Amino acid sequence: MGVAKNSPDTPLTPAVLHILLALSSEERHGYAIMKQVESDSQGKVKMGPGTLYGSVGRMLDAGLIRETDKKVDPGLNDERRIYYQITALGQKTLGAELDRYREVVAIAKKRQVAVN
Amino acid sequence: MLSHQSAQKYRSWYAKLLRLYPKAYHDRFAPEMDQTFNDLCRERLKSGKGLLTLALATFIETFAAILRENSDLLLHRIMNRSSTLFLRLVVALMAIAALAICGLGVPRMVADEVSRHPNGVGVPYGIMVCAYLLCIPFFTALYQGFRVLNLIDRDKTFSNATARSLRLIRYCALIIGASFFAGIVTLRILSAGTNEDPAGPSMIAMVVMFFCLTVTAVSVVLEKQVQKAIDLKTESLP
Numbered sequence: 001m002g003v004a005k006n007s008p009d010t011p012l013t014p015a016v017l018h019i020l021l022a023l024s025s026e027e028r029h030g031y032a033i034m035k036q037v038e039s040d041s042q043g044k045v046k047m048g049p050g051t052l053y054g055s056v057g058r059m060l061d062a063g064l065i066r067e068t069d070k071k072v073d074p075g076l077n078d079e080r081r082i083y084y085q086i087t088a089l090g091q092k093t094l095g096a097e098l099d100r101y102r103e104v105v106a107i108a109k110k111r112q113v114a115v116n
Numbered sequence: 117m118l119s120h121q122s123a124q125k126y127r128s129w130y131a132k133l134l135r136l137y138p139k140a141y142h143d144r145f146a147p148e149m150d151q152t153f154n155d156l157c158r159e160r161l162k163s164g165k166g167l168l169t170l171a172l173a174t175f176i177e178t179f180a181a182i183l184r185e186n187s188d189l190l191l192h193r194i195m196n197r198s199s200t201l202f203l204r205l206v207v208a209l210m211a212i213a214a215l216a217i218c219g220l221g222v223p224r225m226v227a228d229e230v231s232r233h234p235n236g237v238g239v240p241y242g243i244m245v246c247a248y249l250l251c252i253p254f255f256t257a258l259y260q261g262f263r264v265l266n267l268i269d270r271d272k273t274f275s276n277a278t279a280r281s282l283r284l285i286r287y288c289a290l291i292i293g294a295s296f297f298a299g300i301v302t303l304r305i306l307s308a309g310t311n312e313d314p315a316g317p318s319m320i321a322m323v324v325m326f327f328c329l330t331v332t333a334v335s336v337v338l339e340k341q342v343q344k345a346i347d348l349k350t351e352s353l354p
Contacts, residue, residue, distance in 0.1 A: 030148050031155040048174055049152045050181025053145040076155070082148060 012097050015055040018045055020064065020086060020094040027068055029081035030056070056084065064090035119167065123157040126171040133175060136182045138189045149178070187337040191273075200265045207261045214254055222247050239306065243299075250295055257288035257331075274345035282339040286332050293328030296321040 012020070022028060022036035030052055037047050059065045066087055070080040086094070130153045134146040153174060160170050222244050229240035260281040267278050300321045303314045 030152045034152065034156075048177030048181075049149045049156075050174075050178035052152070053149055054181050054185065057141065057145065079151060081151065 011100065012093065013055070014045070015047060015051050016059060016064070017094070017097055018047070019052070019055055019059065020090055020097075023065060023084060023086040024091070024094060027083045027085040029073060029083050031076075031081075032073065033084065059090070062089075063087055064093055119161050122167055123154075123161065126157065126167055127154055130171075130175065130178070133178060133182070136179075137185055141185050141189075183333050184337055187334050187341065190334075191338060191341055200268055204262070204265055207258050207265070211255070211258050214251065214258075218247060218251055246295065246299065250292055253288035253291045257285045257292075260284045260288070274342055276346065279339050279342050279346065282335045282342065286335040286339070289328040289331040289335065293325045293332070296324045296328070 018037040018040065019033055021040055022033045028036060030049070033056075034047050034049075034052055037045055056065070060067065064087060065084045068083045068085050070082055072078070072080050127150065131146070131150055134142060134149055137146065156170060156174065157167055160167055226240040226244045264278055264281045264285075267273060267275060267281070272278065300314075300318050303317060307314045
């Protein structure tokens with residue numbers, strides 16, 4: 001639920017949007033995604049492992065992200081981890097979602113001007 | 117050192133909790149989730165804080181996700197008609213078990229109690245009346261369960277009727293759970309100061325309450341998914 005297969009026009013759930021945003025700049029493993037989401041939202045969104053991997057599973061199935069090879073995080077320097085990477089469809093979906101947000105903000109601004 | 121020991125303990129509990137996920141999901145994500153939980157514990161210990169709050173919050177969050185994944189799977193499975201037969205059998209068995217308990221078990225228990233305490237006949241009869249009253253929500257829930265299965269077979273899973281039936285099942289489970297809770301409290305009050313130990317009945321009541329809570333949680337999640345699908349269907353209409 002929440003991620004329609006191969007359809008960039010379907011609105012995203014907040015968790016999926018945050019994960020796509022976190023992966024838009026570079027590939028990350030699960031824990032790094034959680035930390036990035038927390039920092040992107042200035043600590044307002046704290047995603048637990050249940051929500052994170054539930055969304056990751058649906059996003060993998062929908063083709064928005066893909067797994068890359070297992071490797072060691074130089075910052076954590078311990079076990080090998082699965083990294084996730086945004087796909088072309090994921091980029092397109094994120095772009096479409098951000099456009100929707102821009103449109104909503106534009107409408108809100110316009111309304112405010114009209115009210116004032 | 118002690119903190120590392122408790123981190124190990126929480127990690128092993130978390131691994132056990134992850135086993136409640138559907139098998140395919142567990143095989144796919146459990147190692148990573150375990151790794152992530154370990155990372156969270158390590159970060160917490162580094163900042164000099166205790167692990168209890170983190171463990172509690174993560175366990176609750178993950179348990180909610182487990183319920184969601186299992187109900188998604190259940191919904192997916194019952195979309196295949198063959199599996200509704202198995203669920204019908206489960207519902208039928210529950211009905212037969214309830215009839216057996218009410219028809220044979222409860223009267224026998226009351227007779228035993230009355231013969232053991234001839235002066236205090238009020239309580240067993242009270243329990244008997246309550247048990248028969250609770251049959252109303254129980255059989256209503258079972259009937260609604262059958263209705264949902266019929267709707268699935270008629271390709272009407274995502275309809276308002278299904279959502280209504282799931283809601284009724286939830287109310288029934290809540291009524292039964294609340295009644296058992298009230299029952300425990302009453303029993304504890306009545307047995308206070310006497311030699312009777314209500315540990316056995318209390319345990320049974322706790323199990324029933326846990327079952328009712330699980331049914332309530334699952335029906336809430338299923339109803340939400342059904343409602344979402346109905347909304348999507350309505351939105352896509354021209």
